[in-house]
Amino acid sequence: MQSPQQKTVWLERLEGALREGSARQLPLMADFYAPG
Amino acid sequence: MDTVTYPDSEVRGILEEHFVAAKCNAAEPQPEYQQLLRMARPLWTPTFLFLDPNLAEIRRVVGYRPPSEFVPELHMALGLVELTQSRPAAALERFRTVADRYPQAEVAPESLYWAGISAFRCDGSNKQTLVPAWMELRTRYPKSAWWASASCILGTLVPANVECEC
Numbered sequence: 001m002q003s004p005q006q007k008t009v010w011l012e013r014l015e016g017a018l019r020e021g022s023a024r025q026l027p028l029m030a031d032f033y034a035p036g
Numbered sequence: 037m038d039t040v041t042y043p044d045s046e047v048r049g050i051l052e053e054h055f056v057a058a059k060c061n062a063a064e065p066q067p068e069y070q071q072l073l074r075m076a077r078p079l080w081t082p083t084f085l086f087l088d089p090n091l092a093e094i095r096r097v098v099g100y101r102p103p104s105e106f107v108p109e110l111h112m113a114l115g116l117v118e119l120t121q122s123r124p125a126a127a128l129e130r131f132r133t134v135a136d137r138y139p140q141a142e143v144a145p146e147s148l149y150w151a152g153i154s155a156f157r158c159d160g161s162n163k164q165t166l167v168p169a170w171m172e173l174r175t176r177y178p179k180s181a182w183w184a185s186a187s188c189i190l191g192t193l194v195p196a197n198v199e200c201e202c
Contacts, residue, residue: 025089027117029055029110030072031037032062034081 037082037100044103050110086113088120108134108141115150124157135172145180148173152186163193 041047051057060069062081076085079098086095094116097109115130131154134147152169159165170186171194177183 025121026054026056027089027094027113028085028087028091029051029057029113030076030085030087031057031059032073032076032078032081032083032085033037033059034063035061 041101041103041106044107046107047103047110050107050114054114055110084109086116088117092120094120104138105141105143108138108143108147111138112143112147112150115147115154119150119154119157124154128154128158131169135176139176145173145177145182148176149182149186163189166190167193 042051058069058072060066060073060076062073062078062083072085076083078085082098082100084097084101085093086097088094095109095113101109111130111134115127115134118124118127118130128151131147131151134141135144135151138144148169152166152173155165155169156163166186167190170183170190173180173183173186174190
């Protein structure tokens with residue numbers, strides 16, 4: 001089970017993904033999941 | 037994934053060093069995820085979408101993967117990113133990593149297929165540069181679909197040694 005803290009980390013990373021990916025030329029890995 | 041794969045130290049290390057990683061609840065996406073979800077249109081969960089730094093899709097993986105399979109998938113994605121960024125030598129290194137360190141992985145035959153293409157891109161013109169990796173593909177994974185695909189081209193390069201399966 002994912003902790004709330006982990007979710008926050010993932011979410012924060014997504015919010016900055018475009019900027020970070022563009023600046024550092026990093027690829028994005030998006031995990032589409034279903035809870036439960 | 038959260039229980040086994042993401043906590044794995046090797047998985048975590050590669051993700052943190054080489055990717056921007058994001059998770060999207062496909063059933064109830066947060067607003068900032070909705071554009072990504074519309075673009076990805078996953079048919080099943082989990083779906084892992086790999087986008088290059090320009091947000092072009094380069095690879096899609098469907099279904100749970102244990103660390104022993106997910107780590108090679110990450111290297112594969114990085115190799116494909118290197119190819120899209122016109123860095124074939126770096127791509128070749130990634131694909132060789134999969135072939136040499138994870139020979140039992142499901143993507144190992146594919147890694148040799150792309151290793152051949154990367155070697156060709158390094159040279160730029162000589163199709164003979166495809167031969168070493170694809171001959172290795174034939175030797176190590178003769179029943180794979182990737183060898184079946186490679187053999188059609190390789191048969192024109194070394195016809196005396198290779199049976200074309202197409």
